[in-house]
Amino acid sequence: MRIGRSTVMILLISLVVGFSIIAVFPTFSDAQSESKTFVTHSGAVVQTSGKIIDPLYAVSTVEFDPMEYLRDFNYGDVSQLSDGTVLREFTIIAEDDKIMEVSPGVFYNVWTFNGTVPGPTIRATEGDLLRIHFINNGSKEHTMHFHGIHPAGMDGVFEPVGGNGGQFVYEFEAGPVGVHPYHCHVMPLEEHIVHGLYGVFIVDPKEKRPPADEMVMVLNGLDTDFDTENNFYAANTIPFYYQHHPIQINTDELIRVYVVNMVEFDPINNLHLHGNLYKYYPTGTDLVPSFYTDMITLSQTERGIMEFEYKYPGKYLFHAHKVEFSEKGWVGIFLVNNSTEKDTVELDYGS
Amino acid sequence: MDLSNNSSKGKLIASGLIPFLFLILLMAYIFGPGAELLDFGVILPEITIEKVDFIDSEIQATVRNTGHMPVEIVMADINDRIQPAAVEPDGFLERFETTLVRIPFEWNEAEPYTIGITVEDGTRFEKEIEAATPALEPSLDLTIFFAVIGTYVGIIPVMIGLLWLPFIKRINKQKYHFFLALTVGLLLFLAIDSIEEAVEVSDENLASSFNGTLLVATVTILSFLGLYYIGNKLVEKAGSSKFTKPVAIALMISIGIGLHNFGEGLAIGAALGMGSIAFSTFLIVGFALHNTTEGIAIAAPMSRGKLMIGKLAAMGLIAGSPAIFGAWIGGFVYSPFTSVIFLAVGAGAIFQVIVVIMKWIQEENDQNLSTIAVVSGIAVGMLVMYLTSILV
Numbered sequence: 001m002r003i004g005r006s007t008v009m010i011l012l013i014s015l016v017v018g019f020s021i022i023a024v025f026p027t028f029s030d031a032q033s034e035s036k037t038f039v040t041h042s043g044a045v046v047q048t049s050g051k052i053i054d055p056l057y058a059v060s061t062v063e064f065d066p067m068e069y070l071r072d073f074n075y076g077d078v079s080q081l082s083d084g085t086v087l088r089e090f091t092i093i094a095e096d097d098k099i100m101e102v103s104p105g106v107f108y109n110v111w112t113f114n115g116t117v118p119g120p121t122i123r124a125t126e127g128d129l130l131r132i133h134f135i136n137n138g139s140k141e142h143t144m145h146f147h148g149i150h151p152a153g154m155d156g157v158f159e160p161v162g163g164n165g166g167q168f169v170y171e172f173e174a175g176p177v178g179v180h181p182y183h184c185h186v187m188p189l190e191e192h193i194v195h196g197l198y199g200v201f202i203v204d205p206k207e208k209r210p211p212a213d214e215m216v217m218v219l220n221g222l223d224t225d226f227d228t229e230n231n232f233y234a235a236n237t238i239p240f241y242y243q244h245h246p247i248q249i250n251t252d253e254l255i256r257v258y259v260v261n262m263v264e265f266d267p268i269n270n271l272h273l274h275g276n277l278y279k280y281y282p283t284g285t286d287l288v289p290s291f292y293t294d295m296i297t298l299s300q301t302e303r304g305i306m307e308f309e310y311k312y313p314g315k316y317l318f319h320a321h322k323v324e325f326s327e328k329g330w331v332g333i334f335l336v337n338n339s340t341e342k343d344t345v346e347l348d349y350g351s
Numbered sequence: 352m353d354l355s356n357n358s359s360k361g362k363l364i365a366s367g368l369i370p371f372l373f374l375i376l377l378m379a380y381i382f383g384p385g386a387e388l389l390d391f392g393v394i395l396p397e398i399t400i401e402k403v404d405f406i407d408s409e410i411q412a413t414v415r416n417t418g419h420m421p422v423e424i425v426m427a428d429i430n431d432r433i434q435p436a437a438v439e440p441d442g443f444l445e446r447f448e449t450t451l452v453r454i455p456f457e458w459n460e461a462e463p464y465t466i467g468i469t470v471e472d473g474t475r476f477e478k479e480i481e482a483a484t485p486a487l488e489p490s491l492d493l494t495i496f497f498a499v500i501g502t503y504v505g506i507i508p509v510m511i512g513l514l515w516l517p518f519i520k521r522i523n524k525q526k527y528h529f530f531l532a533l534t535v536g537l538l539l540f541l542a543i544d545s546i547e548e549a550v551e552v553s554d555e556n557l558a559s560s561f562n563g564t565l566l567v568a569t570v571t572i573l574s575f576l577g578l579y580y581i582g583n584k585l586v587e588k589a590g591s592s593k594f595t596k597p598v599a600i601a602l603m604i605s606i607g608i609g610l611h612n613f614g615e616g617l618a619i620g621a622a623l624g625m626g627s628i629a630f631s632t633f634l635i636v637g638f639a640l641h642n643t644t645e646g647i648a649i650a651a652p653m654s655r656g657k658l659m660i661g662k663l664a665a666m667g668l669i670a671g672s673p674a675i676f677g678a679w680i681g682g683f684v685y686s687p688f689t690s691v692i693f694l695a696v697g698a699g700a701i702f703q704v705i706v707v708i709m710k711w712i713q714e715e716n717d718q719n720l721s722t723i724a725v726v727s728g729i730a731v732g733m734l735v736m737y738l739t740s741i742l743v
Contacts, residue, residue, distance in 0.1 A: 038435055040455040043409065048453060051437030053425055105425025105442075106473050224473020230432075233476060239433070327432035 019197020066236040073123040086128045096138035111195035118201030118218040124174035132170040145185035178284035179258040212254035250339035261298035270297040272321040278308040310336040396422040399558035400478035404486040416444035417558030426469035497678040505674025512646015519654040529724040534648040536732015542701040549694035556687035574699025600652040605670040607700035613692040616677020
C-alpha cells in the first residue's frame with residue numbers, strides 16, 4: 001500500500017517534470033548543416049543553415065508567367081461580315097476551383113477567365129463587332145461585364161450564367177476607344193473580383209496609335225487570408241515578379257503601357273516611374289495626353305495609357321508610391337538596353 | 352472474500368481488462384473503417400509566435416505549430432511589410448514543433464513592431480511587440496547584476512522579516528496564533544497572486560491548445576499533492592530526527608516561498624529582458640517591501656523552538672535565493688511555458704504550507720480555528736499583502 005502511494009506520487013511528479021522538459025526545450029527537428037546566403041532589402045548578405053523564405057529571390061515556380069502575359073494581346077478569330085465590318089470571336093471559359101501558387105509557397109484559390117489571373121487581354125479596333133462565347137465551367141454563377149458602350153442585355157449583370165457548363169454569347173460593337181476592364185459581375189461582387197475574374201479590354205482607334213513596345217499591367221491585390229485586406233499587391237498578379245525578372249526595353253523606343261487598377265479593399269493605387277516621366281491618357285479615350293508626370297493615382301477600375309521613352313540605359317524601378325503596396329509586391333524594374341540602331345518593332349494591329 | 356481462489360482472480364483481471372479491450376476496438380474503428388465518419392469540417396492551420404528577440408540587425412521569432420495539422424511557413428513580414436527571411440532548420444512544422452524565423456531588419460530601439468508569419472494557404476499570423484529592446488546577451492556583468500537584484504528582492508527582505516523573530520518569541524500564545532494566522536493570510540495572497548500571474552502569462556503567450564488555465568490548475572494541484580505527501584513524511588519523522596516540528600514547518604514554508612520567489616525572479620528578469628526598465632524598478636521596490644512579510648511567515652513557527660540562528664539563515668536563503676536563479680532564467684532564456692509551470696508549482700507549494708500551518712494552529716488551539724486571533728490574523732495578512740502589492 002505504502003509503496004503504491006509513493007510510486008503514484010513519483011509517477012505524477014516525473015510526468016510533470018517530463019512534460020515541462022518537452023515543452024520548454026523546443027524540439028528542433030533534423031537540422032541541416034548546409035549553409036545558404038540571401039540578400040536583404042537593404043543589401044546585407046545573410047547566411048543561414050535553414051531554408052530561405054523570400055518571395056523575391058527564391059527561384060520562382062509560379063504557374064502563371066507575368067512576362068508572357070505582359071505583351072500578350074488577343075485579337076480573336078477574325079472574319080468579315082457582308083457589310084465589311086470586322087467580326088472578332090473569342091471563347092472565354094470561367095473556372096473557380098484552381099489552386100495556384102501565387103507567391104513561392106503560398107497557395108491560393110484563384111477564379112479565372114481562360115485559366116489565368118488576369119484573364120486574356122481582349123483587343124479590337126473601334127467599330128469591330130465582338131462576339132464572345134462565354135462558357136462557365138465553375139461551380140458558381142459567373143458573367144462577363146465589360147466597361148464600355150453596349151446594349152443593356154450585354155452588360156453581364158442581370159444575365160447570370162449558371163455554373164457547370166452554362167453559356168452566353170456577348171455581342172457588341174467595340175467602343176469607345178481606350179483601355180477598359182472586364183470582370184465578372186455576380187454578387188457578392190467583391191468576392192468574384194478579388195478571386196481573379198477580371199481582365200483588360202483594349203479598343204484601338206481606327207487611325208491607330210504610333211508604333212511602340214506595348215504592354216499591359218493590371219495592378220491587383222491578393223487577400224489570401226480573407227480578412228478584407230490584401231496580403232499581396234502586384235503588377236500582373238505575381239508579387240515582386242518584375243523586380244526579379246526586369247522588363248527589357250530599349251533606349252529611345254516608345255513604350256506604351258496599358259494600366260488598369262483592379263485592387264480592391266484599398267481605395268487608391270498609383271504608379272510611379274523612376275528616372276522618367278510619362279504622357280498620360282486617362283482611360284485612353286483621347287489621343288492627346290492629359291498629363292506629363294511620373295505619378296498617377298488610380299481608384300478602383302480607373303485606368304489609362306502611359307507613354308514614355310528612356311534616354312539613358314540602366315535599371316529603373318516602377319512601383320506604387322503607396323509604399324506599403326510596393327513592399328508587399330507591387331514593384332518592378334525596367335531594364336533599359338542601349339539600342340545602337342533604331343530597330344523599332346513595327347506592330348500591326350488585328351493580325 | 353473469495354478472491355483467494357484462482358477462477359475469481361481471473362475474473363477480477365478480466366473485468367479490469369474488458370473495458371480496455373472495448374476502448375481499443377473503438378480507437379481501431381475510428382482510425383480504420385470509421386475514418387470517413389470523422390472526415391467532415393475544415394481543419395485550419397494555426398501557429399503561435401511564442402517569442403520575439405531583437406538582435407543585431409535581425410529580428411528572430413520562435414514559432415510553434417499549435418494547430419491540428421502540419422503547416423509550412425512560407426513568408427515573414429515586419430509591420431505588415433514583406434521581408435526576405437530564413438527559417439531554421441526548416442519551415443515545415445509538425446504539430447507542436449517549433450522553428451526559428453530569422454528576419455534581417457534594421458530595427459529601432461523602443462519602437463513597437465508587429466511580426467507577421469504567413470503559412471502556405473496564405474493565412475497570416477502576427478504578434479505585437481510594444482517596444483523593441485536588444486535581447487540580453489549572457490555576460491558576467493549581467494549575471495552579477497541579476498544576482499544583486501535577486502539578492503535585493505529575495506534574500507535581504509526575507510532576512511529583514513526574520514528579524515521579527517525575537518518579538519514574536521516574547522508574545523503570548525494568543526498573539527502568537529495571530530502571527531501564524533497572519534502568515535496564512537500572507538501565503539494565501541501569494542498563492543492567488545501566483546495563479547493569476549501564471550494564467551496571465553499563459554493567456555498572453557501560450558496558444559489556446561495548451562489549455563493555459565487548466566495547465567495551471569493541474570500543475571498547482573499536482574505540486575500541492577506531491578509536497579503534501581513529502582511534507583507529511585517530513586513532519587512524521589520530525590519527532591525522531593534532529594528536526595523539530597516547528598523547524599519542519601518553517602522549512603516547508605521557506606521551500607514554498609522559495610518556489611514563489613523563483614517565479615518573482617522570472618518576472619523581474621523577463622521585465623528587464625523585455626526592456627521595461629522603469630517598470631522593473633517599481634517591481635524591485637515593490638517586491639522588496641512585499642517580501643519582508645515572507646520573513647515573518649518563516650519566523651512565526653520558528654519562534655517556538657530554540658533560537659537557531661544558523662537554521663534560520665539557511666531558511667532565509669532557501670526562501671530568498673531562488674529569486675536570483677529566477678532572474679537569471681527570466682532574463683537570459685525566458686520561456687513563457689517555464690514561467691507558467693514554476694508559478695503554478697509555487698502556488699501548489701504555498702497551498703500545502705497553508706494546510707500545514709492551519710493544522711498546526713488547530714492542534715495547538717484545541718481543535719478550534721474560529722478564534723478572533725486566527726480570523727483577524729488571516730484577514731490582516733491578506734490586507735497587508737494587498738496594500739504592499741499596490742506598490743509593485
